[in-house]
Amino acid sequence: MxxxxxxxxxxxxxxxxxxxxxxxxxxxxxxxxxxxxxxxxxxxxxxxxxxxxxxxxxxxxxxxxxxxxxxxxxxxxxxxxxxxxxxxxxxxxxxxxxxxxxxxxxxxxxxxxxxxxxxxxxxxxxxxxxxxxxxYRAPGISSPLVIEDFVSNALMIRVGLFNRRRYDNRALKNFIAKLRGTSWGLNLSEISATIREVKDRFYHDQVNVSQFSNNANHPGIPILCDAINDYNLELQSRILFDFARLEQEFFRLSL
Ligand SMILES: Nc1ncnc2c1ncn2[C@@H]1O[C@H](COP(=O)(O)OP(=O)(O)OP(=O)(O)O)[C@@H](O)[C@H]1O
Ligand SMILES: [Mg+2]
The missing domain is CATH 3.40.50.300 (P-loop containing nucleotide triphosphate hydrolases)
Structure with missing residues (x-):
């Protein structure tokens, strides 16, 4: 023009x-x-x-x-x-x-x-x-309900870590300490924060979680993957989205 x-x-x-x-x-x-x-x-x-x-x-x-x-x-x-x-x-x-x-x-x-x-x-x-x-949601499907970080954190603690007392699992704690480079100050909230970081990376890198868990080279990894799975199932069953899942869904639907 x-x-x-x-x-x-x-x-x-x-x-x-x-x-x-x-x-x-x-x-x-x-x-x-x-x-x-x-x-x-x-x-x-x-x-x-x-x-x-x-x-x-x-x-x-x-x-x-x-x-x-x-x-x-x-x-x-x-x-x-x-x-x-x-x-x-x-x-x-x-x-x-x-x-x-x-x-x-x-x-x-x-x-x-x-x-x-x-x-x-x-x-x-x-x-x-x-x-x-x-x-652009399908008919009958409700709008995505996006949760804030602090809600995501609370969910991870409740369904990911309290389930099977994972927060107390030695292998998991060892693995998290390894990821963080230190076991100093490794409390419940730090464990949850680290697992949520891994979860986001899984989403961003399109990781197949069960495959990753099966090929684990550290006994803490399957526990960590279970916590992430429980967290994801909770989001799915309650039709909730955290930011990583929201981007993933957007990406999936735009393909
Ligand atoms: N070509 C230009 N001529 C005159 N002024 C300019 C020009 N390009 C940028 N500026 C001015 O320089 C300042 C910084 O520009 P701008 O906000 O676009 O930078 P930015 O890289 O986005 O900054 P930030 O990293 O803070 O986001 C603004 O006041 C803008 O108006
Ligand atoms: Mg700018």
């Missing part, structure tokens, strides 16, 4: 963000890079990452004609996600206003007017997963 050079010029002169090739080749490359190429950028704190992501989203819309509803922009914290969204919306409106006044773009004025920046999906991975799983 909008020519790249006009887009760049508007960003530099009206948003006062110098992304020109001469002065800022890295940001220029990142914002401009072609539509079908995956991009992986490593950049330090305060170096202009959020600026680049916001401008890139706007470039996709203005220059490449991408429908805002098909754009998903995510960050790690709610605060950063909110900041990203507000920058996209504010800059989007400013640029739109500018292009609509440009006689060279009178033929796309209607199209510009109709752009709905609000349709861009932003958020943390967890809240996007929660929202989309809720929106």
């Amino acid at each position: 909008i020519n790249w050079n006009d887009f760049e010029e508007a960003v530099v002169s009206h948003l006062n963000r110098d992304i020109s090739r001469q002065n800022n080749p890295n940001q220029n490359d990142a914002v401009r890079s072609s539509l079908n190429k995956p991009l992986f950028i490593v950049a330090g704190p305060g170096s202009g990452k959020t600026t680049v992501i916001a401008l890139r989203v706007l470039k996709l819309i203005f220059v490449d004609d991408i429908d805002p509803s098909s754009i998903l922009a995510t960050t790690f914290t709610r605060k950063a996600a909110a900041e990203l969204r507000s920058r996209i919306l504010a800059w989007g409106d400013q640029l739109r206003h500018l292009f609509m006044l440009n006689p060279g773009y009178s033929h796309v004025r209607n199209q510009l007017r109709k752009i709905n920046f609000n349709q861009i999906i932003t958020g943390t991975l967890d809240n996007i997963a929660e929202e989309i799983l809720g929106d």
Whole structure:
């Protein structure tokens, strides 16, 4: 819709963000890079990452004609996600206003007017997963109920560790001490926290827990896997999701 050079010029002169090739080749490359190429950028704190992501989203819309509803922009914290969204919306409106006044773009004025920046999906991975799983759930299935970390911890202690008095199992304690590199301060809550870390890794790495348990090279591993299994069964039977399970389910359904 909008020519790249006009887009760049508007960003530099009206948003006062110098992304020109001469002065800022890295940001220029990142914002401009072609539509079908995956991009992986490593950049330090305060170096202009959020600026680049916001401008890139706007470039996709203005220059490449991408429908805002098909754009998903995510960050790690709610605060950063909110900041990203507000920058996209504010800059989007400013640029739109500018292009609509440009006689060279009178033929796309209607199209510009109709752009709905609000349709861009932003958020943390967890809240996007929660929202989309809720929106696209099968008929008769209730929205995922996501539990906070402290509830997950309490569940792990109750169903994972109190079951069969696992919290007192020597092999399990030895293995946890080995994972942590020390047995110092190994109380119930530390044991639970470590098991929950392993559980999250199992989810992220798509580990087959029973296979992992069968091939264990430490007597504590099968006990740890049993605790994780009991915890997972409890989540399933109560239709609860912790953050790791939520991401896993989102990933599974998106395949
Ligand atoms: N090309 C640019 N021209 C002018 N100012 C810029 C440019 N890029 C970034 N800035 C400014 O530099 C500051 C830091 O930018 P930004 O917030 O995008 O960085 P960040 O890498 O996301 O930071 P953080 O690590 O804190 O999240 C902001 O005030 C931003 O407006
Ligand atoms: Mg940032």
